Amino acid sequence: MSGALEPERPHTELSHEPPVLAGSRLTKFYGGVAALERVSLEIPPGEVIGVVGANGAGKSTLLNLLTGAIRPDDGEVYVGGRPMNGQSPAAFAHAGVARTFQKLRLFPSLTILENVCVAMPSTERWSLRSALLRGRSEVGREEDERARGLALLRLVGLEDRAKHLIGNLTYGQRRLVELARALAREASVVLLDEPAAGMNANEERQLCDVLIRINQARHLALLIVEHRWALLRRMAHRALWLSDGRVVQEGAPESVFAAILDSAGVITR
Amino acid sequence: MALLADYILTHLVYLSILVIFAAGVVVLYGLAGVFTLGHQGFMAIGAYFAAGIACLMPAGGSPILAAALLVASVIAGVGGAVAGGLLLTGPSVRLRGDYMALATLAFAEILVALIRNTEALGGMRGLDVASLLPRASGSARLPILGTYALASVAMAAGAVLAVQRLGRSRLGIALRALRDDELAARSMGLENRRARLISFTMGAGLCGLAGCLYAHFSGHVSPRDFGFVQGAMVLLYVVLGGSTAVGTVCAVAVVYFLDEGLKLRCFGLLTGGLGDALVNWKDAILAGLLIALLAWRPYGLLTANRLRSEP
Numbered sequence: 077m078s079g080a081l082e083p084e085r086p087h088t089e090l091s092h093e094p095p096v097l098a099g100s101r102l103t104k105f106y107g108g109v110a111a112l113e114r115v116s117l118e119i120p121p122g123e124v125i126g127v128v129g130a131n132g133a134g135k136s137t138l139l140n141l142l143t144g145a146i147r148p149d150d151g152e153v154y155v156g157g158r159p160m161n162g163q164s165p166a167a168f169a170h171a172g173v174a175r176t177f178q179k180l181r182l183f184p185s186l187t188i189l190e191n192v193c194v195a196m197p198s199t200e201r202w203s204l205r206s207a208l209l210r211g212r213s214e215v216g217r218e219e220d221e222r223a224r225g226l227a228l229l230r231l232v233g234l235e236d237r238a239k240h241l242i243g244n245l246t247y248g249q250r251r252l253v254e255l256a257r258a259l260a261r262e263a264s265v266v267l268l269d270e271p272a273a274g275m276n277a278n279e280e281r282q283l284c285d286v287l288i289r290i291n292q293a294r295h296l297a298l299l300i301v302e303h304r305w306a307l308l309r310r311m312a313h314r315a316l317w318l319s320d321g322r323v324v325q326e327g328a329p330e331s332v333f334a335a336i337l338d339s340a341g342v343i344t345r
Numbered sequence: 346m347a348l349l350a351d352y353i354l355t356h357l358v359y360l361s362i363l364v365i366f367a368a369g370v371v372v373l374y375g376l377a378g379v380f381t382l383g384h385q386g387f388m389a390i391g392a393y394f395a396a397g398i399a400c401l402m403p404a405g406g407s408p409i410l411a412a413a414l415l416v417a418s419v420i421a422g423v424g425g426a427v428a429g430g431l432l433l434t435g436p437s438v439r440l441r442g443d444y445m446a447l448a449t450l451a452f453a454e455i456l457v458a459l460i461r462n463t464e465a466l467g468g469m470r471g472l473d474v475a476s477l478l479p480r481a482s483g484s485a486r487l488p489i490l491g492t493y494a495l496a497s498v499a500m501a502a503g504a505v506l507a508v509q510r511l512g513r514s515r516l517g518i519a520l521r522a523l524r525d526d527e528l529a530a531r532s533m534g535l536e537n538r539r540a541r542l543i544s545f546t547m548g549a550g551l552c553g554l555a556g557c558l559y560a561h562f563s564g565h566v567s568p569r570d571f572g573f574v575q576g577a578m579v580l581l582y583v584v585l586g587g588s589t590a591v592g593t594v595c596a597v598a599v600v601y602f603l604d605e606g607l608k609l610r611c612f613g614l615l616t617g618g619l620g621d622a623l624v625n626w627k628d629a630i631l632a633g634l635l636i637a638l639l640a641w642r643p644y645g646l647l648t649a650n651r652l653r654s655e656p
Contacts, residue, residue: 143532169534181529183522193515194522195533204543207514208507218515261533 094157095120096264096297097173102141103150104134104321111137112321114151119265122295124287126302126312126329128336134321135301136178139267142299143175144168156264170197174263176254178270178301182242188253189238193225195260228256231286248279255283259290265297272304284310305333350487354494360601361497362558367582367593368504369551374580375588376512377544378524380442383433383449385576386456387549390429391422391556392566393466398422399475399561415477419557426553429456430545437541453576461568471567474560497558501594504551508590511547520544585638587645595646599638603631 095118104112112134119125127135140146142153144165153160155171163171174195183191198221206214229235232252234245242250251271258266271287272280284307290296291311302308308315308329315332317324325335366388373379398418402411429452436448460466467473478493511517522530523540531537560566582600586592606612607627610620623630638646 145528145532164536165528165531166534166536169532175532177529181526183525183529185521185525186518190518191522194518194530194535197534202514202516202519204511204516204547207511207516210510210514214514221515257533 093121095154096156097142097267097299098154099138099142099148099151100154101151102138102148102153104137104141104146105149110321112141112148115318115321115323116151117142117316117323119297119299121264121297122291123314124291124298124300124312126300126308126315127318128302128305128308128315128332129318132320133318135318136269137321138318139175139269139299139301143173143267169261169263172264173267174258174261174265175267176251176258176269176271178273180247180250180254182250182254182257184242187239187241188234188245189222189225189229191242191253192228192256192260193221195257196221196224197262225256225260228260229253231259231289232256233282248275251275252279252283252286255286263296265299267299267301269301270303271300272302272307280304280307283307287311305329309333347487351490354487354490356601356605357494358490358497358558358562360597361494361501362555362562363579363582363597363601364501364594365504365558366552366555367579367586367597368501368508368590369548369553369555370579370583371508371548371586371588371590371593372511372544372551373548374583375590375593376508376517376520376524377541377548378520379437379449379541379544379548380446381449381548382446382573382576382580383451383453384548384552384579385571385573386449386453387426387429387552388556388559389453389456389460389566389568389571390425391553392560392570393460393472393556394418394422394425394553395557395560396472396474396566399477400472402475402477411477415561418477418561419554422557422560423550423553426549426556427546429553430549431542433549434538434541434545437545438538450573453571453573457568457571467567469568471565471569474564474566476561476564478561493562497562500554500558504554505590505594507547508551512590516540516543581635585635585645589645592645599646600631600635603634607631 097119099115099117101114101116102112103110103114115134115138117125117138127138129135137146141148144153144160144163144167147162155168155173158171160168160171183194186194198217226235226238229238232255234249234252234256237245237249242253245253251274255268255271258268272283275283287298288311291298300308300312312329314327315329316326317332317336325332369387370381370384373381373384395418398414398421402414433449433452437445440448461469519530519535520540522533523535523537527537559570582596583593585600586594586596604627607623607630610616610623615623
């Protein structure tokens with residue numbers, strides 16, 4: 077893994093395939109107030125998109141709409157070209173969308189390894205019969221999942237804590253477990269809501285390394301909502317600036333950050 | 346001596362029935378996180394289906410017919426309870442916490458009211474269950490009672506092992522994930538409806554099995570046997586047992602032993618006024634002891650270390 081936080085955007089060859097995830101004119105109101113208004117976005121395979129904006133700009137609302145956690149009042153969400161409005165979060169996950177949450181949402185009664193394994197697509201193929209009889213094939217599947225889960229924990233540097241509970245980890249480590257859980261979905265796009273929040277410098281570097289490596293190796297598209305520009309500057313191919321529920325600017329991260337600084341009255345060169 | 350053996354074996358059967366009933370609630374409440382106050386309804390369905398099938402036994406019918414009806418009664422009882430559970434699956438996907446508890450309670454209360462007002466089901470008087478099992482009386486009583494006790498303990502052990510195995514399986518992990526955080530679990534592709542369907546099938550099925558056994562062993566069922574208090578007591582065993590199968594068995598055994606001990610004046614150790622007071626204040630003493638137990642071990646008597654290690 078590379079060490080420093082130098083600008084090092086992943087050299088992913090961006091394809092011209094149809095977007096893995098797209099939102100068209102997404103609108104969401106909360107009690108008459110527009111949290112998001114006619115926001116459109118396309119995430120092609122392998123692209124890393126950073127979403128920036130002040131608190132209350134609509135970043136998390138956008139992410140929740142794109143993962144089926146909430147339904148848009150207007151507009152449409154497409155996963156792999158398929159319209160997904162009205163579908164459950166599980167349907168979004170099955171279609172290839174994985175996510176993390178702004179406020180950590182791990183499973184406290186499960187071990188760290190179980191937290192990761194439970195997200196694997198193969199876990200969905202459970203039945204009461206296989207649970208009670210636990211035949212050879214079921215044991216084999218469990219072992220396979222455990223091995224893959226351990227590999228993911230190794231990737232985020234937490235393999236030795238596999239049997240621990242979430243309560244025994246630092247906040248930053250919990251964020252890494254959440255990331256490993258999202259990666260376990262083997263999705264085509266992962267949406268990360270402030271993934272570096274609460275992390276120390278080491279953990280942030282590790283997060284960055286993991287994301288770059290996964291993006292390159294799996295051609296995984298990422299949408300990252302983040303306040304830390306350093307992380308986005310290093311990772312994102314494109315940035316989206318949201319303010320009061322609207323897209324203010326979209327483009328290369330440097331130009332978007334410069335526009336934000338300009339609007340705040342900071343002179344940029 | 347024979348009297349003591351009779352007493353122990355009889356209570357062993359009732360204890361086993363209670364364990365099977367509680368195992369069903371462990372699946373619903375402990376694993377799936379359904380706050381149920383109506384599981385006694387599933388037991389009532391099991392008991393009344395068993396009683397209904399047993400009524401088909403003609404006087405002087407052959408033992409083979411009795412055995413066939415016994416099997417049919419268990420299948421019908423468990424099947425009926427599962428059907429009742431499936432009825433609640435739909436609402437359980439939409440309702441949360443207290444609201445789900447109220448829905449399950451309403452289900453059980455409607456059921457009991459229906460039984461109470463249906464003359465064909467014996468109304469408040471209840472139903473006598475025709476005996477499909479050899480009656481235990483005279484010198485043959487102890488061996489027969491021993492066989493029943495052995496069979497019911499085996500079934501209870503099977504139920505506990507099945508629930509434990511379920512809890513450790515991938516399905517059990519998925520159920521616990523959905524219980525811990527439904528949105529996160531659904532965002533990871535876990536289907537809530539399917540999980541609820543499976544947990545209600547198994548949970549209600551075990552409660553129905555307990556009802557069948559209760560009907561056949563006690564020989565009489567009435568709406569009073571399936572009231573709110575009976576259901577709440579079983580939920581208390583599960584909470585006291587830390588929502589785990591083995592913990593619940595310990596809780597059932599401890600509370601049952603305490604209850605019987607108080608009822609029998611500390612197993613005959615206390616006599617006179619003190620013994621009478623113990624019997625009169627039994628419920629209050631038991632409630633106080635339970636509060637003390639929960640204060641001492643807030644996560645239950647025997648719970649998964651994982652919960653206790655949470656900060």
